Amino acid sequence: xxxxxxxxxxxxxxxxxxxxxxxxxxxxxxxxxxxxxxxxxxxxxxxxxxxxxxxxxxxxxxxxxxxxxxxxxxxxxxxxxxxxxxxxxxxxxxxxxxxxxxxxxxxxxxxxxxxxxxxxxxxxxxxxxxxxxxxxxxxxxxxxxxxxxxxxxxxxxxxxxxxxxxxxxxxxxxxxxxxxxxxxxxxxxxxxxxxxxxxxxxxxxxxxxxxxxxxxxxxxxxxxxxxxxxxxxxxxxxxxxxxxxxxxxxxxxxxxxxxxxxxxxxxxxxxxxxxxxxxxxxxxxxxxxxxxxxxxxxxxxxxxxxxxxxxxxxxxxxxxxxxxxxxxxxxxxxxxxxxxxxxxxxxxxxxxxxxxxxxxxxxxxxxxxxxxxxxxxxxxxxxx
Amino acid sequence: xxxxxxxxxxxxxxxxxxxxxxxxxxxxxxxxxxxxxxxxxxxxxxxxxxxxxxxxxxxxxxxxxxxxxxxxxxxxxxxxxxxxxxxxxxxxxxxxxxxxxxxxxxxxxxxxxxxxxxxxxxxxxxxxxxxxxxxxxxxxxxxxxxxxxxxxxxxxxxxxxxxxxxxxxxxxxxxxxxxxxxxxxxxxxxxxxxxxxxxxxxxxxxxxxxxxxxxxxxxxxxxxxxxxxxxxxxxxxxxxxxxxxxxxxxxxxxxxxxxxxxxxxxxxxxxxxxxxxxxxxxxxxxxxxxxxxxxxxxxxxxxxxxxxxxxxxxxxxxxxxxxxxxxxxxxxxxxxxxxxxxxxxxxxxxxxxxxxxxxxxxxxxxxxxxxxxxxxxxx
Numbered sequence: 001x002x003x004x005x006x007x008x009x010x011x012x013x014x015x016x017x018x019x020x021x022x023x024x025x026x027x028x029x030x031x032x033x034x035x036x037x038x039x040x041x042x043x044x045x046x047x048x049x050x051x052x053x054x055x056x057x058x059x060x061x062x063x064x065x066x067x068x069x070x071x072x073x074x075x076x077x078x079x080x081x082x083x084x085x086x087x088x089x090x091x092x093x094x095x096x097x098x099x100x101x102x103x104x105x106x107x108x109x110x111x112x113x114x115x116x117x118x119x120x121x122x123x124x125x126x127x128x129x130x131x132x133x134x135x136x137x138x139x140x141x142x143x144x145x146x147x148x149x150x151x152x153x154x155x156x157x158x159x160x161x162x163x164x165x166x167x168x169x170x171x172x173x174x175x176x177x178x179x180x181x182x183x184x185x186x187x188x189x190x191x192x193x194x195x196x197x198x199x200x201x202x203x204x205x206x207x208x209x210x211x212x213x214x215x216x217x218x219x220x221x222x223x224x225x226x227x228x229x230x231x232x233x234x235x236x237x238x239x240x241x242x243x244x245x246x247x248x249x250x251x252x253x254x255x256x257x258x259x260x261x262x263x264x265x266x267x268x269x270x271x272x273x274x275x276x277x278x279x280x281x282x283x284x285x286x287x288x289x290x291x292x293x294x295x296x297x298x299x300x301x302x303x304x305x306x307x308x309x310x311x312x313x314x315x316x317x318x319x320x321x322x323x324x325x326x327x328x329x330x331x332x333x334x335x336x337x338x339x340x341x342x343x344x345x346x347x348x349x350x351x352x353x354x355x356x357x358x359x360x361x362x363x364x365x366x367x368x369x370x371x372x373x374x375x376x377x378x379x380x381x382x383x384x
Numbered sequence: 385x386x387x388x389x390x391x392x393x394x395x396x397x398x399x400x401x402x403x404x405x406x407x408x409x410x411x412x413x414x415x416x417x418x419x420x421x422x423x424x425x426x427x428x429x430x431x432x433x434x435x436x437x438x439x440x441x442x443x444x445x446x447x448x449x450x451x452x453x454x455x456x457x458x459x460x461x462x463x464x465x466x467x468x469x470x471x472x473x474x475x476x477x478x479x480x481x482x483x484x485x486x487x488x489x490x491x492x493x494x495x496x497x498x499x500x501x502x503x504x505x506x507x508x509x510x511x512x513x514x515x516x517x518x519x520x521x522x523x524x525x526x527x528x529x530x531x532x533x534x535x536x537x538x539x540x541x542x543x544x545x546x547x548x549x550x551x552x553x554x555x556x557x558x559x560x561x562x563x564x565x566x567x568x569x570x571x572x573x574x575x576x577x578x579x580x581x582x583x584x585x586x587x588x589x590x591x592x593x594x595x596x597x598x599x600x601x602x603x604x605x606x607x608x609x610x611x612x613x614x615x616x617x618x619x620x621x622x623x624x625x626x627x628x629x630x631x632x633x634x635x636x637x638x639x640x641x642x643x644x645x646x647x648x649x650x651x652x653x654x655x656x657x658x659x660x661x662x663x664x665x666x667x668x669x670x671x672x673x674x675x676x677x678x679x680x681x682x683x684x685x686x687x688x689x690x691x692x693x694x695x696x697x698x699x700x701x702x703x704x705x706x707x708x709x710x711x712x713x714x715x716x717x718x719x720x721x722x723x724x725x726x727x728x729x730x731x732x733x734x735x736x737x738x739x740x741x742x743x744x745x746x747x748x749x750x751x752x753x754x755x756x757x758x759x760x761x762x763x
Contacts, residue, residue, distance in 0.1 A: 040681050051689060056698050056706045063701075080409070104559070104733065110655040110701070116610045130554045136561025136723045139569040141699050142434055146556050146564075147524065153554055176523045179480055205684070213677050293411075296676050297589055301415045304581075309423060313430045318697070320518040322486060323435045328426075342483070352436045353481045 023236025030239050040206050041244040042251070045198040049255040052194045053187070060144045065089040066100040066109040073120035074167075079130075082284035083113065088148040100133075110135060111145045121322065180349040187260040191252070191342035193317035195310050196337055198248040199275065203282020204307035205300065206288070207241050211290030212299035217381075233371075239337075240282050243320070245279035256348070266347035272359065273349070277364045278340045284371035285336075291378040311337040337365050353359050394608055398616025399569065406620050416586070419629045420578040422637040424571060431570045438463055438522045440484040446726070448496035454507070457533050463525055480512050487511050489520050499537075520521050560645075560728040570635045572727040573696045575629050575655070576719030580690065583625040585683045587666025590617055592679035610758040617670075618663045618751075625659040626652070636727075646726035650733055654726065657743040658719040658727040664750025665715070671757035689714045718743050 031037050058358050067080055086172040092109070094100050100112045122128045132149050134142040180188075214220040222349050236331060251273070254261045264271065285307050293299045314328070315337030321329055332338045339360040346356045406411055417493055440458070444451050458464045458707070467485055468477050479485040480557045498505040509526050511519035519571040594600035603613060633651075636642045666684065673679040693700070693707065694716040711717050722739040725731040 009665075034677070037677075037681070042683060047685075047689060051692050055693055063638050121482050132554055132556040134556065134558050134564075136564050137557035137569060138695075138699060139558075139561055139564045139566045141681055142558055142561070143433075149556075150554055162727070170491055175506050176511065176527075179510055180513050189514075201684075209677055209680055212545050213675075236536065253562065283510050295591075296680065297585075298415050300585075300680050301419055305419050305422065309426065313426055316515070319433065319436070320515050322437065322439070322518065323432050324430050328429045344645045346481075349480060351515050355478070 016232065018147065020235050020239075021231050023228065023232060024239045027141065028240045028243075031244070033066075037206060037210060037244075041202050042247060043200060045248045045251045048194055048197055049251065052190050053255065053259050056190065060141060060148070060257055061088055062090050063088055063111065063148065064104050064109045065091050065144050065145075065149075066112045067091055067093045068097050068112060068114040069093050069095065070097075070099045070117040070242055071115050071119040074114045075120050078159070079115065079156045082152050082159075083149075083204045084355050086148065086152045086155075089152070092344070104133065104135060107135075110141070111149065113149060131173065136227050138252035172249055188262050188349060189317075191256045191262045191348060192341050193312075193315075194255075195249065195252045195275070195344055196278075196311050196315055196317060196341055197247055197339075198252055199279055200282055200307050200311040200337070202245045203241065204286040205303045206244070207237070207283050207286025208287075208289045208299045208303040209296060210241075211237065211287055212293060212296045215290060216296055231376055234287060234379060238280070241283045242276075242279055242288075245283070246276070247255050248277075249275050264348055265351040266354055268350060270348050271344075273362055274340065274343045274357070274364070277361060278336060278369050281336045281364060281368045281371055284368060284375050287375040288371060288378060291375060291382055294382070307337075310335040314338065315341040336364055336367050339367075391609075391612060393521060395612050395615050395619075398612065399619040400541070400592070401504060402616055403620040403623065406586070406590070406624065416624055417580065417628065417631055420574075420582060421631045423578055424574050424632045425639070427574055428567050428571050428635070428640050432566045433517065433521065434566060435518065435521050435525070436463065438525065439463050439467045439469040439485050440464050440487040440489060440522075441476070441479045442524070443467060443473075443476050443488060443490040445493045446491050446495040450496040450499050451491045454491070454530070454533050455489075457529050460528070461525070461529055464529075466670055476510070480510065481583050483512065483514075485512070487526065488517065489526070543689055558599065558757050562684060567640060568642050568728060569724065570696075571632070571640060571642060572723045573694075573720045575632045575636075575694060575723050576716055577691060577694065578632060579625050579629045579655070579659060580716050580719070581683075581687050583659055583662040583689060584669065585664040585680065586624060587617065587621040587663050588669040588679040588683050589676055590621070591667070591670035592673055592676045596614065596675045611755050614755055614758045615654060618660075618667060619665045621666065623661050626655065629655050630657075644727055645730035647730075647732075650736070651723065651726045653733075654719070654722045654736065654740060657740060657747055658715055658722070660747040661699065661715040661743050661750060664747050664754055667754035669748055671754060690714050693717070694720050696720055712742065713746070715743055715746050 007060070031041075069076060069080060069081060080091070080093060083089050094103075096114075097114060100109070100114070103109045104112055114131040114133070116129070116131070119128060119130075130147065130153060134145050136142050172201065211220070222231075224230065228236075247274070253264075253268075259263065286303060289302050289306070290299045293302060310332075314321075314332045314335050316332070317337075321332050321338065343357060343360050343364075346353055350356075405633075406416070418478070435600050442455060444455065455466070459466055464487075470479065470488070476488050476490065480488060488510045490510065492506065495505050495507070508528070509523060511523050513519040576759060591600065594603060606611075633644075637644055650664075666683070669682045669686070671677055673682055691697075693703070693711045693714055695711075700711055701719065703711070718739040722736055724734060725739075
């Protein structure tokens with residue numbers, strides 16, 4: 001009696017597993033046969049890797065700079081030399097300010113440094129003034145250029161001081177250390193963003209679009225009249241996209257190691273585990289959106305707004321969350337990207353810091369459960 | 385040869401039909417206007433490289449009047465917020481590891497002694513460089529505050545700088561954006577960026593949807609000529625694109641109060657050319673894709689590199705030469721440059737010609753390419 005019940009249970013379980021397997025095979029074939037989904041799953045990560053590796057650069061260099069030299073003193077000439085020696089600038093020395101302004105207007109130069117004719121005189125009086133003109137239309141670049149100008153002027157000033165006899169050392173000297181990224185390598189900082197972008201695209205965007213299409217065409221209703229249960233259908237949908245996300249992750253990790261030479265200081269297994277959770281959150285979000293909208297155009301719009309844009313803007317990979325207004329900081333807690341970026345940054349650059357990993361992975365796990373349960377519930381409700 | 389009025393009448397009828405098809409659904413109306421405006425808000429608030437509150441911790445092993453004076457300068461800066469006074473190296477490590485502090489300042493035991501004896505007194509500034517950009521900015525702030533402290537120290541202790549050492553200040557003026565606010569750069573760029581995505585997507589989908597649903601064949605057996613169908617498909621997207629651009633423009637001016645110094649006429653003329661280029665791209669994509677999903681994926685595939693190589697995320701001038709040449713076919717690159725220059729700099733058509741003719745060229749090529757495809761592939 002007992003064994004018979006067991007047998008029944010085993011066969012039901014087997015039947016379930018068989019059904020899910022059959023569904024996974026069906027969905028995988030569908031995925032592979034549609035060249036455009038494969039393109040998004042594999043070619044897009046590759047394109048992103050190449051773009052991040054070769055095209056994006058946060059290092060401003062060879063800035064075209066005009067120096068208007070109205071003063072002919074040796075000090076001024078030395079200052080000009082300091083700019084010419086700097087690897088950050090491509091300098092051209094001009095005589096008139098009007099000419100320099102014209103160059104600025106035509107975008108031939110990105111900044112102007114002006115040394116007025118009374119520069120040396122006022123300098124000796126202790127009130128020298130170096131005028132710098134930058135183009136604020138690109139505020140970020142302008143600020144970087146401003147910083148470089150200050151650096152070049154500082155180098156000149158240090159040389160001038162060293163030439164004097166009783167040079168006074170500055171009382172307090174700052175020794176800066178940048179932990180985890182000593183040389184401020186910008187690919188260290190781009191790689192987590194790359195992974196988040198790829199995982200979000202494959203997970204949320206692709207899933208939302210593919211499922212919304214099935215809703216539009218009614219093929220999903222056709223599936224539901226078969227003996228397959230709704231949970232099984234969703235599982236059959238989730239597994240192939242999950243696999244595609246993992247392929248994307250593998251591509252990114254390989255690129256991180258061999259192309260960008262970013263160290264992985266934490267354990268690879270933890271990275272994979274955290275990424276699995278994130279992909280499931282993304283795929284679940286995609287399913288939820290598609291079941292709720294059942295329209296390809298709207299599903300793709302909502303997927304863009306609710307997962308893709310926040311993954312770029314509100315995850316802290318490009319724009320640090322700490323520099324956002326408090327209200328926006330609160331909003332970032334609602335999106336999974338924030339937790340995943342923290343995990344990636346810590347695992348790649350810092351190591352297995354459990355105090356960071358446990359809370360962040362915990363929240364992601366919670367989000368995963370909520371999203372998956374919600375997507376099953378919405379799908380069921382839609383069919384009734 | 386038919387009279388021109390008949391052609392125009394047919395185009396008008398088709399445009400009206402297409403516009404109705406796009407706008408009849410309430411959800412569709414909302415999804416066309418709300419996302420761009422919402423994104424303008426998000427980007428306006430989130431996209432900032434300016435640090436306002438740096439959480440920092442102190443490991444002060446000296447605990448002298450001088451070290452307190454230095455720290456008071458940091459606390460009084462309005463930028464730095466002290467989150468903890470640490471007692472050990474392991475604690476320091478933990479604060480950085482768990483991101484409770486972005487910067488830790490370590491002051492050695494002999495700080496005051498060295499300072500008073502005239503030797504250089506070192507302080508260690510440790511920054512969490514997982515986000516190297518933020519770390520560099522925060523370190524820069526510390527340096528500036530320490531410089532101020534040094535100047536005060538000199539003044540207070542009568543060690544005036546020797547006469548031959550230069551004493552000067554660097555005065556920076558920024559044209560068009562005096563306070564160098566990232567937002568001023570970001571939001572005008574969003575006009576091009578968001579309009580591109582939506583216009584290309586909408587155009588590509590409108591043809592693909594009819595194909596998927598089989599109604600495109602019906603359209604082909606009507607007396608409409610392929611080029612007329614194409615224009616009818618293009619007009620609603622142009623209209624929607626202009627409305628979206630206006631929405632973002634309103635957010636920029638009414639909400640963020642970014643001063644508009646150019647001429648609206650120039651701006652809209654340029655935007656129209658840009659949107660025509662975008663619609664041309666959308667039509668080309670729709671001609672090569674079999675269904676909505678492919679159209680959507682192709683759009684995404686194209687718009688993402690366009691967005692990344694537009695100069696908005698990182699300046700084009702800093703990209704490798706080969707990539708810089710590649711960006712010449714990117715309409716967004718010209719649109720962003722154009723909107724920034726009209727919006728912030730008030731540039732006239734004469735200065736903007738460098739952005740306008742490539743846009744015109746891209747629009748001509750893509751639209752005539754699409755017309756050719758419509759005639760040859762669809763018949």
